[in-house]
Amino acid sequence: MHLTFALAVAAASLAPTAFAEVFSLTDNHVGKDFLTAFTHEAIADPTHGRVNYVSQATALAKNLTWANSNTLILRGDYKTKISASGPGRDSVRIKSVKTYDKHVTVFDIKHMPEGCGTWPAAWETTENGWPNSGEVDIEPCICFVSGLNRVEGVNGKGPNQSTLHTNAYCNMPASRTQTGVAVSNVCDVVASNNVGCSVQSTTPNSFGTSFNANGGGFYGMERRDDLVKVWFFPRSGSVPNDLKTGAKSIDTGGWGTPNAFFPNTQCDIGGHFGSNNIIIDLTFCGDWAGIPSIYNGAGCPGDCATYVNDNPSAFKNAYWWINAVRVYT
Numbered sequence: 001m002h003l004t005f006a007l008a009v010a011a012a013s014l015a016p017t018a019f020a021e022v023f024s025l026t027d028n029h030v031g032k033d034f035l036t037a038f039t040h041e042a043i044a045d046p047t048h049g050r051v052n053y054v055s056q057a058t059a060l061a062k063n064l065t066w067a068n069s070n071t072l073i074l075r076g077d078y079k080t081k082i083s084a085s086g087p088g089r090d091s092v093r094i095k096s097v098k099t100y101d102k103h104v105t106v107f108d109i110k111h112m113p114e115g116c117g118t119w120p121a122a123w124e125t126t127e128n129g130w131p132n133s134g135e136v137d138i139e140p141c142i143c144f145v146s147g148l149n150r151v152e153g154v155n156g157k158g159p160n161q162s163t164l165h166t167n168a169y170c171n172m173p174a175s176r177t178q179t180g181v182a183v184s185n186v187c188d189v190v191a192s193n194n195v196g197c198s199v200q201s202t203t204p205n206s207f208g209t210s211f212n213a214n215g216g217g218f219y220g221m222e223r224r225d226d227l228v229k230v231w232f233f234p235r236s237g238s239v240p241n242d243l244k245t246g247a248k249s250i251d252t253g254g255w256g257t258p259n260a261f262f263p264n265t266q267c268d269i270g271g272h273f274g275s276n277n278i279i280i281d282l283t284f285c286g287d288w289a290g291i292p293s294i295y296n297g298a299g300c301p302g303d304c305a306t307y308v309n310d311n312p313s314a315f316k317n318a319y320w321w322i323n324a325v326r327v328y329t
Contacts (some may be wrong), residue, residue: 021224022251023104023328029096030212030324032067038094038278040065045088046127049119049283050308051076052087057192061093075319076113076282082309089308089315093281099126101275102224104250104328106243110216110235111321113282114208116300117308118318122219123164124276136164136228136276145153160207160222162230162260165196166190170253174196178261179203187267194287198261199230206259216321218243222252225270229258250328260301278325282318284308 029037040056059065059074066073077090105124113120124136161183164170170187180199187197201207205214215235220243222229230250231237242250262269285304289295295304307314 012203021155021253022249023130023222024249025247025326026103026329027098027327028246028324029326031069031071034072034094034322034325035065035067036215037098038096038280041060041093043093043282044092045286047119047283047286047288048290049286050088050117051283051286051307052089053093053281054090054098058090062090064090064092065094070323072322073173073319074280074282074322076118076284076315078312078315078318080312082312084309089312090283091281091282091284093283095127096278097112098327099275099277100124100223100327100329101273102329104220104222104252105278106246106250106324106326106328107215107219108246108323108326109211109219109320110323111212111319112216113318113320114212115314115318116298116314117284117289117295117304118282119284119286120282120318120320122278122280124223124264124278126274126276136162136223136273142288159201160211161198161200163196163198164228164262165194166272168266170197170272172262172267173265176261176263177257179257180259187191187272192217199262199264201232201233203232204258205234210329212317220252222258223269223273226264227269228260228262228273230260231255231258246326255319278327280320280322280325282320 002264040059042055045051045053054064056065064077074092074094082089089170107122116154164187166187168188168190172185175186178199180201183198183200184192184195185197186192189196205211209218217232217234218239220231240255285308290304301307
């Protein structure tokens with residue numbers, strides 16, 4: 001597209017639907033494909049959670065990762081009481097081998113981690129040099145690194161927030177066409193104290209316990225040089241057919257008004273975002289879920305770290321059930 005024309009349209013109306021594009025299916029990640037198309041990152045948690053990310057071999061041996069022909073399960077340990085002096089509760093963080101620029105990612109999720117102390121996230125970023133290539137948080141998360149958008153939330157409480165994290169000189173207009181509500185319009189992680197520019201969904205079942213009770217749903221994220229858009233469709237609701245069926249091509253112009261719309265009117269999207277990996281993880285407590293006002297404000301008892309250490313059975317529902325992650329370019 002067409003940057004000059006896109007800017008003219010945005011300046012006129014800030015409408016996100018003009019000149020949507022057709023994208024073709026490039027990668028269709030289902031079931032056991034995740035074991036080769038993604039790597040398990042056994043790293044220290046960048047968000048300082050009460051977590052011990054394990055290798056793929058360990059995750060498979062402990063059933064923290066389980067896959068068959070059509071299902072992927074990623075979960076935290078729910079059997080072991082852990083020492084306060086230990087590294088944290090075992091969990092999983094996976095990252096795509098491939099990176100993506102202009103594209104659409106579709107997440108078909110049946111269940112996401114829920115419960116006190118949980119902080120699940122599905123997002124896109126480049127870890128090296130973050131946030132210079134941007135981060136997009138698409139679901140349950142306030143966590144997006146270096147550029148793109150992600151889905152995330154904490155302590156099992158919705159609704160979802162979609163967020164961009166960037167380096168300097170990236171802001172969002174106060175008024176734009178989206179169904180969600182802007183929480184912050186400053187994407188620069190320094191200027192926003194790492195909050196980024198977030199949009200909160202107005203759909204109650206877009207995250208956590210209510211999301212799972214509804215059988216999950218579909219998240220779609222479109223990234224171009226002139227915009228980023230995020231949609232959420234509950235599984236029991238009206239879902240665009242091309243998105244729901246995993247069609248060979250999709251037209252985001254038929255998906256309606258996005259939940260979150262990030263235009264380039266006050267931010268050079270193309271300049272702030274580079275080639276990003278897809279990351280799906282589950283941490284506990286940390287820089288967001290573990291903040292006492294957030295943790296206790298969600299009705300969770302005591303302090304977060306102690307709760308995570310001492311209550312393994314509380315995390316029986318702390319798992320991702322992913323039907324598919326599809327990437328269109």
